[in-house]
Amino acid sequence: MKAFVLRSYGPPDALELTEIETPVPADDEVLVRVRATSVQPYDWHLMRGEPYIARLMGKGPGLRRPKIAVLGADVAGRVEAVGRDVTGFRPGDEVFGMPKRGGFAEYACVRAEELAPKPENLSYEQAAAVPLAALTALLGLRDAGRVRPGQRVLVNGASGGVGTFAVQLAKAFGAEVTGVCGTRNVELVRSLGADEVVDRTAEDFTRNGRRYDLVLDIAGSHAGPAYRRVLTRTGTCAVVGGPAGRWVQPVGHVLWALATSAFVPQRTVLVDVVGCTDNRRNLLTLTELIEDGRLTPVIDRRYPFEDIPAALAYQEEGHASGKVVVTV
Template sequence: MKAFVLRAYGSPDVLELADVPTPAPGDGEVLVRVRATSVQPYDWHHMRGQPYAARLMGGSLGPRRPRIRILGADVAGEVEAVGKEVTAFRPGDEVFGMPKQGGFAEYVCVRESELAPKPASLSFEQAAAVPMAAGTALLGLRDKGRLRPGQTVLVNGASGGVGTFAVQIAKAFGAEVTGVCGPRNLDLVRSIGADEVIDYGTRDFTRDGLRYDLLLDIAGGHPAWACRRALTRKGTQVLIGGPPGRWTQPAGHMFATLALSPLMSHRAVLADVVRCTTTKQNLLTLTDLIETGRVTPVIDRTYPFEDIPEAVTYQERGHAAGKVVITT
């Protein structure tokens, strides 16, 4: 099969289109013919091997070379074959899910627990935009933020992949939502349901005197003591991202905020992106939100499979409104 292989850290040019063996599904795994995948910060952080400090932590970033050889955390496609013990799927089924790696290829093996039937109302391209970004938004709002109907939510970074889902999911859960984004995306964020939209170039949400029950902090950019001013006394700040950097960011921003949390009245918690959609139940929850018309994927650009390096370059610039999707 064709796949973009990562053999060394670097720019998108290190992604090498190569012929590699088609994987065979193990026990509890499903072989998926990839029809679409998506690009996100998770991919280019692994491609760059950044932040550098993470290479020493024994995770998915190796100290000298990548541990993940084929990137692509999201997939949508058709079941090609199933391994032993798989009971929910059979060849020909249309599925979507989050294997966390392997999507930049024609085929990928995915654990049965990481897959769900593709929402019938979505194309493969739309479905591939959902798992990691929407799953992260769901985790941050429902599980970490403990969002309740009637609460006020501020989404800092409302026009990105996670942000566009977060605005819609928060509205679906009965919240009053304010989105923060750049000037060119104000209308987009309004169109997906935000009650109010803040242009970060002309208004600082930490200084305008308004307070929110929940701050979903995707973009970062404000220290913990400043965010405190934007939260109610018992408010919660959910940390998802932060300003990029080579050495410690965005992890440095997030862990610094967590370290200061015990000294402040509001809660600060971290939403673990890697674990956000590892259960089929989360995918089914997202499917229900999609099929009932409460959530719709926002796609900025779509690229053909052979242009994956170009797609990663575009996403890495940080200006995509919604998701960047790949068709195979």
């Protein structure tokens, strides 16, 4: 099969399109013929091995060379074969999921617990836009943020992959939603259901006097004390990421926010979608919302499989409105 293989850290052209053996599913795995995948910051952080501090961590990308040879955290496709312990899937089923690796190939082995039936009203491309980004938004709002109907929620970074899902999910959960984004995306965020949209180039939301029960911090554009200014006394800041950097960021931003929260009444929590062990149930929750029409993936650009390096280069610029998907 064809796959993009990462043999050493580097820019997008470090990925080598080559022929490798088609994987064989383990007892608890499903072999998926990948029809679409997506690119996102998770992929290019692993591709570059950045921030460098992450290489020292036990579950990091690898100290000197990548632990993951085939990147690609999202897949949508058709089941080709199943392991002997797998129930609930059979060859021919249309599925989507978040294997965390392997999507940049024609075939991927995915643990059955990381897959769910593809939403019937989505194409493969649309389905591939959902898993990691929408799961991050779901865990940030529902689990880390404990959002409740009637609460005021601010989404900082509302026009990106996670943010476009977060605005829709917060509305689906009954919250009053404020989205923060750049000028060119104001109308997009408003169209997703935001009750208010703050243009970050014209206004600093941390100094306008408004207070929120929950801030979902995707952009990482402010330090911890600034977020606490906009939270109610018992509010929560759920941190997804932070500014990109070669040595420490966004890890430093996240750790600093968590450390300083110990001295104030507001909660600061980290959203960890990669460590979640209940993805199938969460994917089914997303599917219900998608098929009910309350959640729709926003796709910025589409690329053919051979142009995955170009897709990553575009994603790395940080200007995508919604998701960047790849047809395999």
